[in-house]
Amino acid sequence: MGKTSTDRVKQRRVFYIPGYDPIHPRRYRELYRSESAAQAAISGYEIGLTAKPAGENYGWSVDAVIDAAPVHCDVEVLVWSDIVRDSMSTSIPATYLQLLRTAWVYIGSGALWRLMKLRKGPVIAALYPVGMLLLQLGIATGLCIAMFPIVTTLLLGVLGLSLHYIPLMALCLLAGVGAAVALLRWFKKLDGKFYAYYLMHDYAYSASSKGANPPELEARIAVFTDTIATALQSDAEEVLVVGHSSGAHLGVSILADLIRQGRVPATGPSLSFLSLGQVVPMVSFLSDAHRLRADLRYLSARDEVTWVDVTAPGDGCSFALCDPVSVSGVAPTDKKWPLVFSAAFTQTLSRARWKELRWRFFRLHFQYLCAFDRPKDYDYFQITAGPMTLADRYADRPPSKSRIDRAVSKYTSIAA
The missing domain is CATH 3.40.50 (Rossmann fold)
Structure with missing residues (x-):
């Protein structure tokens, strides 16, 4: 033609x-x-x-x-x-919800295991944002928990203040949650180095409609x-x-x-x-x-x-x-x-x-x-x-001998 x-x-x-x-x-x-x-x-x-x-x-x-x-x-x-920017304009909690939904789509459908039969690299790349975001959440949670002894020591041991148990715990919890949120926001701000949010949004975009x-x-x-x-x-x-x-x-x-x-x-x-x-x-x-x-x-x-x-x-x-x-x-x-x-x-x-x-x-x-x-x-x-x-x-260029050309996908239905 x-x-x-x-x-x-x-x-x-x-x-x-x-x-x-x-x-x-x-x-x-x-x-x-x-x-x-x-x-x-x-x-x-x-x-x-x-x-x-x-x-x-x-x-x-x-x-x-x-x-x-x-x-x-x-x-x-x-x-x-x-379109990409609009799909990425989500909050931190919404991104973690995306993580759960995307993992469910790929794991629950069996797509992840079939993709691993092709190449491990892109599957690892897909799992990377999951691991990195969970790591960030884990560090933030650890900081939240650590604020309890830090605040208690600061109030009682350094400032000599005396608080009842419930107000003290409430203050510790407030400080811990605040520190955890601040840390998660800092991680998101540095995503130009981590690429965790970027990649999570990327995979979530297709997974949200299951490939449609x-x-x-x-x-x-x-x-x-x-x-x-x-x-x-x-x-x-x-x-x-x-x-x-x-x-x-x-x-x-x-x-x-x-x-x-x-x-x-x-x-x-x-x-x-x-x-x-x-x-x-x-x-x-x-x-x-x-x-x-x-x-x-x-x-x-x-x-x-x-x-x-x-x-x-x-x-x-x-x-x-x-x-x-x-x-x-x-x-x-x-x-x-x-x-x-x-x-x-x-x-x-x-x-x-x-x-x-x-x-x-x-x-x-x-x-x-x-x-x-x-x-x-x-x-x-x-x-x-x-x-x-x-x-x-490329008229005379043969295909690479090591190419993978066998059917692997579980889903093969096509549009009418």
Whole structure:
């Protein structure tokens, strides 16, 4: 479908779908600016960014010369950070209630145990906020209890005051509760270092509806679908959708809707989908994720799109080398996509760079969008700003032999 795969790309439209992220998309522009310059210096090509006029979506323009071919690229970020911020605006007690509900959804449904059969890393990442929040609560409770002897000693031993038992205990309890609340608020204020609240809200967002898209997200998917449909009427040679982390399963649904609606012109731009660091099973393994499972099944057999899925075992926050269609138990007999392969961090990063990043788990989850100092056949900036379509670039690329492509999910029902 679209322009022939042998056409050299001179113009490209890129739509980047971030994961569950409350921060303004400006961060992605600055990341692209700095990391593209670093990769260009390593790989020997030219690339530069310019700002775009304000529009419906935040974006920027890229001009590059790669393999002696000039390419112009317009990048837009499909923003849903406002939805994320709204879902995170909860109190401390409400977050602990989320913890209980989310744990019940994943444990009670059996999804957690099946996810552990795929990769331990993302399951540990999912359990981390539970453990960290319980630890914080335990420390706060310990401080509350410790206030009893502290206040008693201060009043009786230091100040020499004499209080009856009941007023004394009430004062100790009040001081203890106050200290515990203050400590919990301090922990929340420092969540930029702990990520406990952030990750808890992330997992709770999908778990609250057991994998179904909340209404506000369905409305945003419809808007994004219209935006990409418009781009498919342009003179670009390729329209590339990039979904990172939770953005990958949004991309699946957007593209499935686009094709179902007959909005991919036969003579339009090549349509490509690049999913990076995906966490699809965290949603597709839930009981009510009928819509996502139907979209996975449908998209995996379509000729209108080229779908490449890139992960890496070094990324402990993604389901590395897990075919999101197959492990969800919805692979059709005529399945074509995705092509699953590894970014192989231990090979594409120098030993010194890998040593520097190895234990920075959240930074590694974004490595797909960054420069590699020993690049192989995965280069985010050549994919987004180079002269080859995604289909041409990986036409002869075999899938990784160590990929997991067996059905694991307990729930395989799909939307009608």
